[in-house]
Each structure stands twice: as structure tokens, then as C-alpha cells.
Amino acid sequence: MTKIVSLAKRRGFIYPGSEIYGGLKGTWDYGPLGSELKFNIKQEWWKTMVKNRDDVVGMSTSILMNPRVWEASGHMTGFNDPLIECKTCHQRFKADQEDVIAEHENWHKEKKEKVDWTKVKKFNLLVETKIGVVEGEKNTVYLRGEITQGVHVNFKNVLSSSRLKIPFGIAQIGKAFRNEITPGNFTYRSIEFEQMELQYYVKPDKKESMKQYEFWKNLRMDWYKSLGINSDNLRFREHEKSELAHYAKEAWDIEYKAPFGWKECEGIHHRGDWDLARHQEFSGQDMSYFDEETGKKYIPWVIETSGGVDRAALFFLIDAYSEEDDRIILKLNPKLAPYKVAVFPLLANKPQLVKKAREIYEMLKSPIPQFPNYPITVAWDDRGNIGKRYYSQDEIGTPFCITVDFESLEKDDVTVRDRDTMKQVRIRVEKLINYIKEKIC
RNA sequence: GCGGGUAUCGUAUAGCGGCAUUAUGUAUCCUUCCCAAGGAUAAGACACGGGUUCGAUUCCCGUUACCCGCUCCA
Numbered sequence: 001m002t003k004i005v006s007l008a009k010r011r012g013f014i015y016p017g018s019e020i021y022g023g024l025k026g027t028w029d030y031g032p033l034g035s036e037l038k039f040n041i042k043q044e045w046w047k048t049m050v051k052n053r054d055d056v057v058g059m060s061t062s063i064l065m066n067p068r069v070w071e072a073s074g075h076m077t078g079f080n081d082p083l084i085e086c087k088t089c090h091q092r093f094k095a096d097q098e099d100v101i102a103e104h105e106n107w108h109k110e111k112k113e114k115v116d117w118t119k120v121k122k123f124n125l126l127v128e129t130k131i132g133v134v135e136g137e138k139n140t141v142y143l144r145g146e147i148t149q150g151v152h153v154n155f156k157n158v159l160s161s162s163r164l165k166i167p168f169g170i171a172q173i174g175k176a177f178r179n180e181i182t183p184g185n186f187t188y189r190s191i192e193f194e195q196m197e198l199q200y201y202v203k204p205d206k207k208e209s210m211k212q213y214e215f216w217k218n219l220r221m222d223w224y225k226s227l228g229i230n231s232d233n234l235r236f237r238e239h240e241k242s243e244l245a246h247y248a249k250e251a252w253d254i255e256y257k258a259p260f261g262w263k264e265c266e267g268i269h270h271r272g273d274w275d276l277a278r279h280q281e282f283s284g285q286d287m288s289y290f291d292e293e294t295g296k297k298y299i300p301w302v303i304e305t306s307g308g309v310d311r312a313a314l315f316f317l318i319d320a321y322s323e324e325d326d327r328i329i330l331k332l333n334p335k336l337a338p339y340k341v342a343v344f345p346l347l348a349n350k351p352q353l354v355k356k357a358r359e360i361y362e363m364l365k366s367p368i369p370q371f372p373n374y375p376i377t378v379a380w381d382d383r384g385n386i387g388k389r390y391y392s393q394d395e396i397g398t399p400f401c402i403t404v405d406f407e408s409l410e411k412d413d414v415t416v417r418d419r420d421t422m423k424q425v426r427i428r429v430e431k432l433i434n435y436i437k438e439k440i441c
Numbered sequence: 442g443c444g445g446g447u448a449u450c451g452u453a454u455a456g457c458g459g460c461a462u463u464a465u466g467u468a469u470c471c472u473u474c475c476c477a478a479g480g481a482u483a484a485g486a487c488a489c490g491g492g493u494u495c496g497a498u499u500c501c502c503g504u505u506a507c508c509c510g511c512u513c514c515a
């Protein structure tokens with residue numbers, strides 16, 4: 001883990017937040033390569049979940065929302081009161097309800113168990129801020145603790161501005177904030193983090209909803225595997241009934257085997273009608289769906305897939321990290337790699353090599369419609385010797401290195417060196433774009 | 442939230458109550474016909490704030506951040 005943190009900073013993936021001022025707990029900044037990695041992850045997610053589907057649309061909603069949203073969602077109630085917690089059975093009680101607490105103590109004493117309480121704490125994990133310009137007249141609002149609610153409150157807007165019919169989904173990627181009690185494990189748990197979520201609305205029917213639930217659960221697992229995470233390092237874990245969140249009927253986590261243990265990277269939740277029903281109750285607005293087939297109105301149920309972008313980035317990095325002899329290699333899937341290719345002249349002091357290499361660099365960097373996400377990211381390097389440059393690109397996960405040598409000048413070709421096998425093939429320049437395209441798509 | 446630990450160039454490290462090591466990386470140049478070759482030059486650090494002291498990167502206190510346990514985690 002230390003090696004990952006050190007590499008992340010040395011090569012420009014992830015830096016500590018506000019470092020020159022001594023940092024800020026639980027915040028991290030993504031550097032040139034880290035921001036590319038994150039962007040690629042989000043792009044792959046969006047492709048899989050939105051662009052490739054007819055039944056899912058995207059949204060981008062506000063971080064700041066009317067505070068009543070959080071009352072409806074259940075994030076406020078129960079968490080603003082001073083609470084104490086029983087260390088033996090982890091139940092929480094309102095600190096001012098002395099009779100209930102005494103009763104609980106007796107219950108343990110009868111079982112001859114020890115009774116111990118935590119200090120009185122306020123458990124509000126929402127991050128507070130204030131809006132308004134006049135001091136003393138500012139309103140407290142909360143940075144969203146989950147991005148889900150932005151979608152649910154717009155359920156009717158999406159219905160009336162699109163032609164979607166149930167079942168359909170709304171996807172969103174965005175920042176969320178939580179006053180975590182214990183941030184830690186590098187970027188794994190942060191105060192500020194990015195989520196990528198799908199809310200999939202289905203008929204309020206047990207059989208139908210469970211069918212959808214299984215579908216999305218498996219699709220999400222496949223997504224991580226298809227982008228190169230080793231299957232041995234992934235597993236499903238079902239939540240115990242006692243740990244189910246207030247909104248959930250059923251919940252499974254996709255977990256990754258990190259150096260610090262099996263950790264959640266994505267949750268798939270059956271939210272039932274919790275969100276829409278609560279928003280209907282709290283807002284007084286009709287949140288139901290009119291089903292034209294049956295002529296009936298109902299509040300749909302929701303299947304949610306909720307993943308962390310930062311967690312995905314961290315786990316992709318950890319899983320890709322490998323050492324072979326003196327080489328450090330990030331075996332990132334080419335779709336996620338910050339740079340897709342690097343271009344070198346074999347020798348930096350031979351102008352004709354540099355010139356040709358530069359031409360190929362410019363060619364690959366220019367907008368080429370054959371590339372799926374054009375223009376692609378291309379690195380240039382003419383420092384030191386060729387071996388150093390290969391090693392340097394291995395360390396940041398660049399899948400292909402293109403070298404222009406003296407033969408290239410005569411035959412109009414280049415060598416393409418594969419990151420994982422270190423093998424080289426000679427490719428004619430006219431065929432280079434198609435060759436690269438096949439490898440990185 | 443509790444306990445323990447750590448903090449020196451970008452990274453990894455040495456060290457001392459009195460000019461702060463080494464390697465690597467970076468920049469510029471020379472050299473080099475494919476896997477961290479070699480040479481030259483340059484820039485670059487004692488986390489922050491107090492205290493003790495003639496003098497503190499070093500000793501003490503506090504803060505901050507990170508790491509390891511426990512705890513917590515919608």
C-alpha cells in the first residue's frame with residue numbers, strides 16, 4: 001500500500017489535499033494521470049450504463065438541495081439528536097430517555113452481560129454549509145450525502161420530458177460529502193467523494209423487481225471484471241438484515257480484496273418505494289407513475305447500483321500494480337490507461353529520427369474518428385535512452401510504446417512494443433492507426 | 442472517538458545541539474542503433490506553532506497530516 005501511495009504521488013496520480021498548508025483530513029487531489037484515469041473510469045461506466053442502453057438516461061443534479069429533501073430521505077431524523085450507544089450490542093438510544101436506557105441496562109444485567117456506554121454524541125454525518133450574503137440571515141443547507149436524491153426528486157420531470165416507460169433508469173455521476181468519523185486507507189474513505197449511480201424504476205412487484213435486481217447485480221460485477229480486475233479479488237456479500245440501511249429491502253455489496261481487507265466498492269440496493277413514497281409524503285406532490293397498459297397508477301420500486309469512482313480508481317490501481325525484477329508495471333486495461341501510447345525517437349540526437357517520430361506523435365494526437373474517444377492521449381519522450389523510457393511508461397500503465405528507428409526511415413514503419421509482454425512488432429505507418437485502435441478498444 | 446507509531450529535496454533515505462547525506466527523479470547539454478549504460482551542469486528538503494538553549498532539523502509541549510490496531514460508517 002505504501003508503494004501505491006508513493007507511486008501515486010511521484011507520478012502524478014493522487015496527491016494529499018491542500019498539502020502546502022498541512023493538508024486537510026480526508027481530502028485528496030488527482031494529478032495529471034489520476035484525473036485521466038478517473039475520467040476514463042467514468043466514461044466506461046457511462047457507456048455501459050447509459051449510452052449503450054435505450055432504457056437509461058443521464059442526469060446531473062445539484063449538490064445543494066432544499067434541506068427538506070434530507071428530512072424525507074431519512075438522513076436528518078434520528079441523527080440530529082444527542083445519542084449514546086451501547087458498546088455491548090451497538091444499539092443507539094436518545095441520550096435524554098433515561099428510563100429506556102435504564103431498562104436496557106437491566107436487560108443486559110439479567111443476562112449477566114456487562115454494560116458500557118459510549119460518550120454522548122451527535123451523529124449527523126451530513127456536511128453543513130451556509131448560503132446567503134447577509135451575516136446572521138444565512139440559511140443552513142447540506143452538501144448532499146448521496147447523489148440518489150437528486151434523481152428521485154426529478155422523477156416526474158424526467159417522465160414528462162422524455163418518453164420513457166417503466167422499466168427505465170436514470171444514471172448520474174457526481175460528488176457527495178459525508179462527515180465520516182474515520183477517513184482513512186488512502187482515498188478509500190474520504191469526506192468528499194464521487195459516486196456513479198443508476199436508479200432503475202420497476203413495477204412494484206416482487207418477482208419482477210427481483211429479476212431486475214439480479215440482472216443489475218450481475219451486470220455491475222461483470223463491468224469490473226471486463227475492465228481487468230482479477231476475479232479472485234472480487235466477491236459478492238449480502239448485507240445482514242441488521243445492517244440494512246433504512247431504505248433497503250435487500251442489499252448486496254461488490255467487494256474488492258484490498259491490502260487492508262475485503263472492502264465495498266459498489267452496493268446494489270433494492271430500495272423499494274422508500275424514496276418516491278417519502279418524497280410524495282414530504283412534498284405533497286404526486287410521485288406516482290401512470291401505467292397505460294393496466295390503466296393504474298402506482299409508485300414504482302427502485303433498484304439502485306451505487307459505486308464510488310474514487311474507490312474504483314484506487315482498486316483499479318491496486319489490482320494493476322505489479323513488479324517484475326526491477327520493473328514496476330501498472331497493468332491497467334488500455335481503456336483506463338491515462339496514456340494509450342507513447343512515441344519515441346530511438347536516439348534523441350539524430351534529427352531525422354526525431355522529425356519522423358514527431359510526425360507520428362502529431363498524427364496519433366490529432367482527431368482521428370477511428371478512435372472511440374478521439375483524440376487519444378499520447379505521450380512523447382526523448383530523454384535518456386530507450387530502456388528508461390519503456391520503464392517509465394510501464395510504471396504509469398501505458399499499454400503501447402512506438403519507436404522510430406533507422407529502419408523506419410527507409411521502410412516507413414515503426415516498432416510497437418507491448419507493455420505486458422515486452423515484445424515488439426514492426427507496423428507500417430499507414431496501418432498504425434488501425435493497429436492501435438484494435439488494441440485499445 | 443480511543444490507543445500506538447511516523448513526519449528531512451518530487452520519491453526513497455542518512456545524520457547531527459553548531460556548513461544537512463546518498464540514490465533516484467526533474468531541467469539543460471554531450472553521448473548512446475531497443476529495455477533504468479556513461480559524462481557535465483543546475484534547481485530542489487528538516488510538516489506547522491510555541492518552549493528550553495548562546496545556538497534546535499535534532500530535546501520538550503501543542504497542532505496538523507498520514508500509517509497500524511480498535512471503534513464508527515445511511
